[in-house]
Amino acid sequence: MLAGPRNSTVVQQAAQFQPLLLAVAIAAGLASCSALARSIADNPLYAAFNPAFIHGNDVDLSRFEHGNPVAPGSYRVDVYVNQVWNGRQEIQVRDGETPGVPSSYCFNRSQLAGLGLDIEKLPDASAELEGDDGCLDIGRLVPEARVNFDLGELRIDLSIPQAYLSRIVRGYADPRDWDRGVTAAFVDYNANAYRNDNRGSKQTQYYAGLNAGLNLGDWRLRHNGSYNQSSGDQGSSSGEYSSISSYAQRDISSLKSQLTVGEYYTSSELFDSVPYTGVQLASDDRMLPDSQRGFAPAIRGTAETNAKVTVRQGDNVLYETNVAPGPFIIDDLYSTGYAGDLEVTVSEADGRSRTFTVPFASVAQMLRPGVSRYSVVAGQYRNDDLDDAPHFVQGTYQRGIGDQWTGYTGSIIAEQYMAVQGGLALSTSLGAVAVDVTHSQASGLPGGDGLGESASGQSYRISYSKLVEPTGTNFVVAAHRFSSEGYLNLADYAQLSSSNGGGVLRQRNRLQINVSQPLDGFGNLFLSGSAQNYWNASKGSDMSYQAGYSNSFRWGSFNLSASRTRDGAGESETRYMLSLSMPLGSSPRAPYLNSSTSWSDSGDANAMVSVSGTHGDRSQLSYGVYGARSHSDGENSDSGGANLQYHTAKTNISASVSGGEGYHQLGLGLTGSVVVHPGGVSFSQSQGETRVVVEAKGADGARLLNSSVGTVDGGGYGVVAGLMPYRQNEVALDPKGTSTDVELQTTSQNVAPRYGAVVMLKYPTVIGQPLLLTLRDEAGKQLPVGADVLDGAGNSLAMVGQGSRVFLRSEERQGHLQVRWGEGPDRQCQVNYQLPGEAGEDTVPFLQAEAVCTKRPGRTELARR
Template sequence: MQVRRRHRVFPSRLCPLCVVALSLVVAETSRAAAPGSAQVEFNDAFLRQPGGSSLDVTRFNQGNVPLPGTYHADLQVNGVWLGMAEIDMRQSGADARNVQACFDRALLERAGVDITRLAAESADRLARAANAECLHLGDLIPGATAAFDNGEQRLDLSVPQSFLNRSARGYVDPRYWDDGVNAARLQYNASVYHADSGGVSSTQGFLGLNAGVNVGAWRFRHYGSLSHDAVSGNRYQSVQTSLQRSITTLRSQLVIGDAFTDGAMFDSFGFRGVQLATDDRMLPESQRGYAPTIHGIANSNARVQVRQNGNIIYETTVSPGPFEIDDLYATGYGGDLEVLVTEADGSVRASLVPYAPVVNALRPGLWRYSVTSGQYRNSGVHGTPYFMQATVQHGISNLVTGYGGLLAAQDYISLVLGMALNTSYGAFGADITHASTRLSSQPDRSGQSLRVSYSKQLAPTRTNLTLAAYRYSTSGFLNFADAVAIRSVDTAMNDSLPGGIRRGRLQLTVSQSLPTGYGNLYLSGSTQDYWNRGGRDTQFQAGYNNSYKRLSYGVSAARQINLGSGRWENRVMLTLGVPLGKSPLAPYSMTSMQKDSHGVTSIQESLTGALGPDNNFTYGLNAGHSSGGGSSSSSVAANAGYISPVATLSANAGTGNNYSQLGAGISGGIVAYAGGVTFMPVLGDTVAIVEAADAAGARVANANGLRLDPWGHAVVPNLMPFSRNQIEIDPKDLPFNVELRSTMQQVAPTSGAVVRVRFDTGNGGRVAILRVRTADGKPLPFGAEVFDIDGHLAGTVGQDGRLFARGLRQEAGVLTAKWGAQGADTCSFPYVLPAPADSRRAGMPFADSVCGDRASTVETAGASPGMHKENEDDVVR
């Protein structure tokens, strides 16, 4: 027997105090009166009617007790959700209202109970229990309780910690990870950018694709980009094509095809082959790492590209002023990020963001490994040697982690050994790498590279020193990528890398929270020198941010290289932001002043805001002026964005003294599966397809502007793999005849999964408002429950005998009202609904009926003349 929940509904604006009183009775008893708990009696004084009898509320004394049956419900233990489970609810004893959950070994293990810790008597009962026997949680575990929330369809367990398996915060048992359904998916990001500068016109186009197919636990993925310009024409770059799946028992990912090595010990590089590596995302959330955040400054509507190992991994258009990118997909543990900012006038600036691992410390007992074999892959060089790489890390104790690795290829071998110390003074790491390279027309090279790193959060000063690392390499040391590059151009006339052979490199990332009210500081940067050329390359981004009441202000500085001139530039910027109004949709003004190392000073004023019920329309206006260096210029620009139900649209335009530019873009995703094809404005790697029949237009709370399409489908983007994700639907604007059995579910998908989340909706009948009176002309008692001919609850009587009846499955029938235990406390009355075409929300059926006098039938042929819009608003779901 499958039991589903039905919400009770009450007319409102009909004696608000009475509605509150009765609602509190039902709500509090649903929460407090668990099955088997002591009976609670409620004072019915609030529900007495002038000159009438009181309402019988004894049926609420033990809460909203469920009916016996099997429920597919949420399982929550000590306040932590553990997923969905089949719950067997049975009547205990002769009392029909004493319905409790039955427990077997499978359900106890599902709840995280350590069976070995049960008392001998409880374990014996559990082993001998037959299907006909219902074992209660309290009988098996002293002090444990189980309460079924019939309204939320949730079983709440309270279990002493001594009987539970130990697990970290955020832990989800791998048995309940969801591989999702078979599906095909496509994520796209297309843009066109046109600029006229100094009489030269250029148009650039970009199309980024992330296509894939899911079959069971297997994921086929292809990442690529198509770019176009007048010089190079069309150019398609395949970033990554692979077949992969999660290996749960090994806490690992198997990848076949194009991917990247992890960079934890050796520098990260691309390959084509096979990789089996630990996936830290399978660890509880409290044990996972981090991804870098990119800060920068733009002078106009600029294109920002992020490259790693020569591949474009991110591209977007930003407005003038400071920007931040904090949603990068991780493509490996290492490999510096090259950030290219292309301004509207064609100038390009580049900077490097260090992307290296934190100190390689692991928790005691944990292992991390990676085994990769295949062919080296880099579009910038001709050499593609075969290689094999293996790394391993092990947390030996709270203090010590040991690690090592081997990288071997034709004419190249490299070994690394290291140790990480986790101390009260911070995490220290030190390793040494030896590499030997054989060259055909030059002397062989052999050398070592020593790396020392440090990571610490300084609690007294609230300083977060994310990573400080120094690497020193001897002149004969070459990492694998450099060795391949040299071998590809190996001649007597060319014996070194064009960019230089690195000698020493220092990198630092710091964030500092100041005392309350004083803001925060951040700094990231690196400096390095070379064996075969002079000079030192230094780049950094630093800033200070704070706010005062509704004002925000900050100062930032950066050192970057201008690719057009080849010169390093230093920039400093002051910013001031203030909202122009108090409403959530009020425009926001940002003023910034910038000065660079060439004496050019510029000032920018921008105005941004959002419109629409879901903030799905955004806009921005910008104006700027710069002077210095013997010239001056002014510019204006505008941009707009719209998140539609099927795609995200954007447009931008700007003009200045010597240039003008136009741009437009569209991005979104498509998912095809057995249930149909769904379009969405945003698509991530791990997603959920929400299905709620007849609930078209309902808002999905997980993403801005996300609503169910006309077929009741929506895709929730960017779920956290191997973690709990809450999916929620807002039923605010649903038609009266659609009822959600629940508005929230939770899922724990595997990486790249397309999970299917079904919300049960009740569209089992029509709705009507009836004003019902007894045969002597008095209104039915407030709070009386009304049932249809099959015994299903149709509604509850409100003030003045008004009834909001729903779930009417027949065009004509008889309803029965009951408000007490005596035979005189019940009566029946007929109803006749109008044609469905005439029964819309704007004209809900409304009529008067007489209860107990069948001769006075009043047909509800249409909306009553007295039925106004406010009658509809009187209904509270």
Template sequence: MKYNKVDDKACAQFPGKLSPLIIALLSLGTTNAHAAETLPPQELAKNVEFSSSFLQLEDQSAVDLSRYANGANITPGTYSSAVYVNGDPVGNMDVTLRERKDKTIYPCMTDTLLRQIPFRYDHLPAHFFDKVGECGDLQQLLPEAIVQYDSNELRLNIQLPQLYVSDSARGSVSPELWDSGIPAAILGYNLNGYQSTSHGVENKSLYAGINAGLNVGAWYFRHNGSYNWDQNGRKKYESINTYMQRDIPALRARALIGQANTRGDVFDTLPFTGVKLATDERMLPESQRGYAPEIRGIARTNAKITVRQSGQVIYQTTVAPGAFLIDDLYPTGYGGDLSVTVEEADGTRQAFTVPYASVVEQLRPGSTRYEIVGGDLRNDYITDHIALYQGTVRHGITNNVTGYGGLQVSQNYYALLGGAALGTGIGAFSFDVTQARMHLRGTDEVASPGQSYRLSYSETLNNTNLSVAAYRFSSSGFMDFLTAQQTLNAVKHGYGEDSISRSRNRFSLTASQGLADTWGQIYASGSVQDYWNKGGSDKQYQVGYNNSYGSVSYGISAGRTYSISGTEDTYLLTMSMPLGRSDSSYRPQLSMMLNHDSNGRTGEQATLSGTGGDEHQFSYSATAMNTNQGVGTSGALNAQYRAPFTNLSAGWSGGRNYHSESLGANGTIVAHSGGVTLSPYNSDTFALIEAKGAAGATVSGYPGVHIDHFGYALVPYLDPYQMNNITLDPKGASEDVEMASTEKKVAPYYGAVVKVKYGTKSGTPILVNATVNGDPVPFGAEVLDAEGRSVGTAGQGGQIYARVEKDQGALTVRWGKNSAQTCKIRYHLMPVGSTQKGNRLQTFTSECEAGSSSATSGHNELAMRSNTTGEGA
């Protein structure tokens, strides 16, 4: 597997590599090669004459040097090249070089190549792209442009006046380069089967979550849902949302129709059915990605974790015993608490709430973010159709001040919010006021007006990361949109207004402090909330300390939770260390944990985990546990295997009077015009690689992503609206295949499936010592295959390197325009043994049949050498 048209190993066997020879040749004339590559076209010497006597040829007229008279230093053809604009790389692509009437060479500026250049499109001449055609000459389209091709580096250098080149912020990508992708059907799946037996009682359940989609042009259809089944007869499919979306690049926004969620950066997140138009910061350079909180907890056994927001299941998985972290939630907005349920294998459950509140977010001066929503509230517990009309806007007024506001309206409710964020030397503050009013149905005189005041603060100062500190006070009559609708629904069904809790004060804090030298880090978090119409308060606090000594990491934490059932304190000590040689990437990890709570329960746990396989595709963990209060000892085994087409997992845990088993699979299936391609990864934006014949090649930076037998692979986790480098590694592919290029760039829309095609050429490499009329074929002659494609150039001594697809055929050698300056080489390859890996370079000597192509092969069939080289091509 090689990258270029000329095989480096083959060239090492003979002194006929063309490019260095041409450079040496040009250095003997009045204009050297370096000048030809660096001087602007108008400064190049014209009609330079070169003497063929330096080549020491018997027939000096056999070589046509006129093509080099005006600065050309490479023969016409297609070359995989790096493209640079004003010194900045814009990508690698195939560049076709053609010859002008004066025999100078110019690169074909195709529409695809020009779209890679960050033009100021409003400054280009009228109908610029219409004049490009199949092969445009940039120096004719833009006379001020300077185009130079460096044949040594296979690099196309384009110099443009700043008038035509965008001076956007570093990392920005013009919307002209965004790719909406190809038509495709997408199915992301997450399957989890769970079985447990506790005290003789068996429980079986199955969860299947899907993220399905259909892309047609720039329109993307999406459906997210889950199917839950258990042996007690519960069988239910829940639709999370279904919608259609389309990007509007001119507005840096996205239009959506269907079921979705409001963004939640001003008001809390609300699920709705309707239409939405909202800006997307990812369309801007260096923008921040969507926010979702991390969920942390402790599982005593192989446990099933379920995450709900607004009563809907948005995530479910099975975790091994010990501390767990869920940090891969799809962003669902900045507000709306998450309810987390941990279902243990022995049947016990624990539940807790993760606050999901807005954080301070300022904008640059002149920047604007907005969201407009119209539709109905979507809530499984409210039976009426509740209209929801919402608009929010944030605008950067100055470098330090951002103003924001919003309006929510329904048939029985309105809320008006206004506020500002202020950046100061001691941190960033935001303050806003919300005025709301709710009307009870059927009564004109009864209403519930109120106000809510919110103050937030965030700062990183002297190694202290105070990520968010927020306080909200609400008057007795204030209700947010969801609380108001829940209250109206309760009154409709005969309950009182006070049956739904109304928040009074809410305070949350998260802070961490790095200590001096190697003393580690301490952190603290907490939240407190009380109510107008309910006694008591909800409180939770946590403090902790982390550090490491050598390769050993350790930490201690303490937490307190207040709930209806009382107060519970928890304490946790953790320690982890690698085992084995430090120079091995397969070292297993030993983790130990000791926990204790205020109920007197104490548990110890040790886990051994690691990975295996050439690409770490196999992972495993084994856990041993012991708990007092009659629980006793228990254990768990978990394994995961990232297969080429799916991700498989299995788990087992067992203890006194219980055991559980689980099986899972997740991945993505994409149907496209070339067939069906599978991936072990779940993602929302993919690149579909097409590299026919390159089965086994890998995609650098994406473990487990291989070109399949059909010539396709799915690359996940692309950064939308930004340039993504996708590089193929030919290692693992057949040696019979040569790749025209191995690196390309794409900037996909969010949710797109972008096709990235890599040119490949299959066949056997041959090295021919060719003669015509007893003399070597002319130096620099072009070599064409049966379809007229350029496959090589004659080097010194008439040596020709080419890759041929058929076992027998003919190559045409051409060094002029008339038939007397062409000849034909006929070949018949030697058979290759069945045990030989790939097709190895075959070398032979052949007489090139001069004149008409109708000559018969006869005795001119190649005189093949019985030896083939030991190197693959």
């Protein structure tokens, strides 16, 4: 978005033609080698031109000797420091105070810290800061710093030596750059209709899921709900709307937290998540830099010289940096999950190197040293089926104590209920483990189910993970929990204490385990399973587990698996499955053939073959057809069906049909979003909490590169959803598909939105017919190269290039131009023009015309060449 004087937009057209001018000028300047050599010695960015080699040798080229000049004014641009996006800021451009230097790029003192500059490291900075009038020029303030302003992209690149920068954590986005967006409203919808005919019994079902939001300042209001309706062939019909949640939420930036008021859910880090109506203040890890989220160990070592430190995990290089002699610490590694120990290599300047290993394993409870996570909730347990749900207060706290330790605790207090938890997570060379115990105490219970009017008990939980490096075996015990008979969680207590609540199954043991084993290029083996039993159930344990093998080849892939399940009644089943997948061709959009066969020890069997694929340059159309045969209870049955999904810029449309012996079914669906913003109403196929509304007036048809099929609509707006909050997001447009009369002044911008924000990004456009104009003076001679071309209001439009040609866009059928190549009436002339032909009749990419530039007012008609 451009903010500044009136001529700051149209100057961008000049930037398109300047490279051609500079190429000619540089070639001509080679004749003055001795003067150029002396100038370069004083200033390596200096370029001298010999006007004798340029037609019209009285043209003044001094303004190009230090780079392309930028018109003075105020510009809102993306600032990059050493190629890393720093934020979007307002900067002032002034005429250069040093003779021959065309422009100064001004930052104020408050912006310096955001750029990462360490003021104390700058030589002679005090004098510059004392004289600060709101214009601190980085190129003059910081030794060896360079500034490059790309007017076409509204981007300024600062090259600053690392010695003058403070240490900035990787993945950091300054909260001052978090954009809360504009006042806006939206509705994300998912609507489906089904018609089923089963042996003459017909039924129609309708479903609509809604996620509605309204953003007002810092607050975000949200509502989630769904509507279901069904009707039968007898004329009976029933419909019901269910409200899932309704709440207001806002960021608390100073605490890196979210404040939520209304119907919401508690966090699940320590206690089981429950629905409630009330207020919650909880940490939001998304506000932390990427290098502080999750867990990764701190690496400590000592360098004897200026050394290079390389951190590897398996065959992957995770981190590489240069360190000075002496102790060093690397504490900003990105979280890498369960991928194994870290190998650290210190390469000294004299060629020596040494390697050591840092154990690394993690569980979900672990945090980095000094990082905290908390939540505080006060409200009422939410369950519409209970008459008297309890009020409660819940608090949790986690903190990284050291490089390998994380401690956590929490408590729930209700009217006649209390639960307290304490735990510790540890990362060792033998793996990562977390152990915690929760004590609960409840009173006022109705009795029965093995419990009296009061109950107390404990629940013990252990989590473990380990990657065995030599074999690549990854063990993850997601959770093993044992609860004593008197232990109740909050949901159990709410159900038992309510006057209309029923009995609940109180869990005794639960075990989950996952093991994966790569076979060194020969596929992968996996094993997963879970088992649980209950105190107040006479039946046995629920159990399920699955084992399998998968592999991929050039022709496709296959998967073989076996699973076994057993319910509490002792009924069990073993099922086997073989699936194959392969492309039907070598092109990237070739359809895929998928087949699967499954059978069980009870004699049931099923076989299915399907073909699926996509069509369109942006995969707008996806399709699938299938056929299946089943064998059950000694009988065979056949079925088949097809489905289509078409993705448009404004919605997604789906249709399906299926049928078998005695039944058939039809289905239709729509998904998409409606966004109301300051510019109007926009329809979009993309959904998500955090989104951008692109404004590019006149650029209808331009593609939104962040969206699969999104485009700018006829009103000049487009919607991009699914952005990462609190992170840099590049939002780009592809002008392909727009009218030739429209030019995008910038095609890419960066934004760091807050969670749930609706941000408006303006992409300036110039609308008008493109015109290549060849000018001559009254004597028929060419005009000087580099002469400025201005409109009737004095705004700079372009410059005269090679062959006395000017490229510009004309918004009107006729207009007035002024050409100026110096001071005084003898160094300027005027053109009054009228475009040839009738409006709208030209289909060529641009018009070509000739005109005479007179030194006194007059009118010159243009004739098409």
